[in-house]
Amino acid sequence: MLEITNLHVSVADKPILKGLTLSVPAGEVHAVMGPNGAGKSTLAHVLGGKPGYEVTAGSVTFRGEDLLALEPHERAARGLFLGFQYPVEIPGVSNVQFLREALNAQRKARGEEPLSGGEFLKLAREKAALLKMDMEMLKRQVNVGFSGGEKKRAEMVQMGILDPAFAVLDETDSGLDIDALRIVGAGINAIMRSADKAVLLITHYQRLLDVVAPDKVSVLADGRILETGGPELALRLEAEGYDAVLA
Amino acid sequence: MAEAATLPTRRDEAWRYADIDAIARLGAEALAQWQALDVPAGTSLTRCLVVGADAPEVQRWRVRLEDSARAGFFIVNRGGDYTRVELEVHLARGAHFEFGGVTIGGANEQGGVTREFVTTVIHAEPEASSNQVVRAVHWGGASGNFLGQIKVARHAQKTDAAQDFKGLLLEAGASANAVPQLEIFADDVKCAHGATVGALDEAARFYMMARGIAPATAQRLLVQAFIGDAFVALADEAERERLLDAALGVLEGARL
Numbered sequence: 254m255l256e257i258t259n260l261h262v263s264v265a266d267k268p269i270l271k272g273l274t275l276s277v278p279a280g281e282v283h284a285v286m287g288p289n290g291a292g293k294s295t296l297a298h299v300l301g302g303k304p305g306y307e308v309t310a311g312s313v314t315f316r317g318e319d320l321l322a323l324e325p326h327e328r329a330a331r332g333l334f335l336g337f338q339y340p341v342e343i344p345g346v347s348n349v350q351f352l353r354e355a356l357n358a359q360r361k362a363r364g365e366e367p368l369s370g371g372e373f374l375k376l377a378r379e380k381a382a383l384l385k386m387d388m389e390m391l392k393r394q395v396n397v398g399f400s401g402g403e404k405k406r407a408e409m410v411q412m413g414i415l416d417p418a419f420a421v422l423d424e425t426d427s428g429l430d431i432d433a434l435r436i437v438g439a440g441i442n443a444i445m446r447s448a449d450k451a452v453l454l455i456t457h458y459q460r461l462l463d464v465v466a467p468d469k470v471s472v473l474a475d476g477r478i479l480e481t482g483g484p485e486l487a488l489r490l491e492a493e494g495y496d497a498v499l500a
Numbered sequence: 501m502a503e504a505a506t507l508p509t510r511r512d513e514a515w516r517y518a519d520i521d522a523i524a525r526l527g528a529e530a531l532a533q534w535q536a537l538d539v540p541a542g543t544s545l546t547r548c549l550v551v552g553a554d555a556p557e558v559q560r561w562r563v564r565l566e567d568s569a570r571a572g573f574f575i576v577n578r579g580g581d582y583t584r585v586e587l588e589v590h591l592a593r594g595a596h597f598e599f600g601g602v603t604i605g606g607a608n609e610q611g612g613v614t615r616e617f618v619t620t621v622i623h624a625e626p627e628a629s630s631n632q633v634v635r636a637v638h639w640g641g642a643s644g645n646f647l648g649q650i651k652v653a654r655h656a657q658k659t660d661a662a663q664d665f666k667g668l669l670l671e672a673g674a675s676a677n678a679v680p681q682l683e684i685f686a687d688d689v690k691c692a693h694g695a696t697v698g699a700l701d702e703a704a705r706f707y708m709m710a711r712g713i714a715p716a717t718a719q720r721l722l723v724q725a726f727i728g729d730a731f732v733a734l735a736d737e738a739e740r741e742r743l744l745d746a747a748l749g750v751l752e753g754a755r756l
Binding site: 301302303304324325326328329330335337340341342343344345346350351352354355356358359362411415 | 701702703704706707708709710711712713714715717721722724725726728729
């Protein structure tokens with residue numbers, strides 16, 4: 254579903270990704286772990302199409318299409334979702350307005366009919382309940398005044414509403430307490446665990462992987478994937494640390 | 501009501517950012533026209549205006565609020581040439597004045613266009629309040645100005661006056677100017693003013709695009725949120741929609 258081949262990415266002329274190769278087929282949850290500064294967030298940003306990241310070599314193919322040639326909103330319409338490590342606050346725009354615009358823009362791009370206000374609210378209510386989020390929160394401004402944990406839960410409500418084929422989740426577990434972690438993990442499973450979907454789960458810690466059991470685990474360090482294995486690799490990293498495993 | 505027919509110059513504080521050439525084309529006669537409004541004691545008045553055409557325009561309003569009267573002016577200034585709206589407001593005891601203003605637009609064929617609000621709010625008696633919120637959204641070498649003067653008379657104790665200006669510049673070369681001027685002769689008053697100017701929040705725009713919203717729509721939503729502050733105090737929802745549509749309509753025609 255997602256094929257990353259020999260990807261080189263620079264930020265302000267500084268090489269961050271240095272020949273990263275990774276393949277995530279449909280039906281797979283693939284965790285990417287790695288020390289600070291390894292390039293994990295750069296990988297997420299470049300997949301999402303954030304400005305300021307220069308691809309100097311390599312390719313990314315998403316469902317057979319050149320992902321890097323698409324604008325961020327076109328990537329979203331093709332079914333890619335980027336879960337932000339730091340979700341952005343948008344004063345003056347409500348979650349409901351934002352998400353309805355987003356969903357209907359995606360539907361339009363795919364040649365589907367827009368959802369009416371009533372249909373949208375029904376869908377939003379359902380997904381908010383899945384993440385145990387009060388519907389009143391969705392009527393408030395996007396992420397404004399939300400705690401760190403609420404922002405991450407709101408990201409998952411967004412993912413539920415937009416129903417992507419592929420999710421890149423950048424440290425969705427950071428800033429979550431134990432209960433919120435379980436709720437978010439269960440949300441990821443409910444929304445994304447399917448034979449025709451896939452997830453790239455970027456994380457520092459084993460604790461999210463206890464809830465969202467990954468099929469594969471890769472270690473990203475110094476801009477490359479250095480090792481790929483099954484879930485046991487994450488447990489080894491947790492027990493022994495990056496230095497020992499990569500030595 | 502006609503006054504001395506002389507043209508102002510940039511040395512006049514209230515005209516320092518004005519388009520003097522446009523004013524000359526307009527002529528002194530046009531400047532001498534004031535529209536007067538009296539708001540009787542205890543009554544309330546709301547004016548919602550969309551101002552601006554393809555020629556220079558100056559509107560001057562003199563509004564007098566009697567005891568405990570309320571007046572709200574909500575104005576979109578979207579002229580295709582120099583457009584200036586002046587409000588001179590006189591507040592008696594316990595009166596309240598609310599102003600929400602938006603200047604929005606780019607250049608015309610001759611170049612940058614100046615759009616401005618100039619207010620003088622006179623707290624002549626105790627316990628009156630005023631609140632002014634102005635938002636300026638510009639591109640293509642255009643500028644938006646807010647010159648806001650607040651005068652508090654010596655015995656106008658318990659005055660509560662506020663002024664808030666924010667400029668959003670969508671392109672390099674556009675500008676926004678805020679000139680708050682406070683003359684306070686009473687000692688028990690609250691007078692607040694703030695001014696900021698910035699560019700579009702690129703992080704918010706990318707966040708919206710990452711969710712599937714096209715860049716032009718993201719920009720419209722962000723501008724709508726930005727100018728919405730000016731009309732928060734307008735209770736009439738239909739009028740609020742009309743003003744927002746009038747402002748956002750200018751953005752739609754822009755090539756950004």
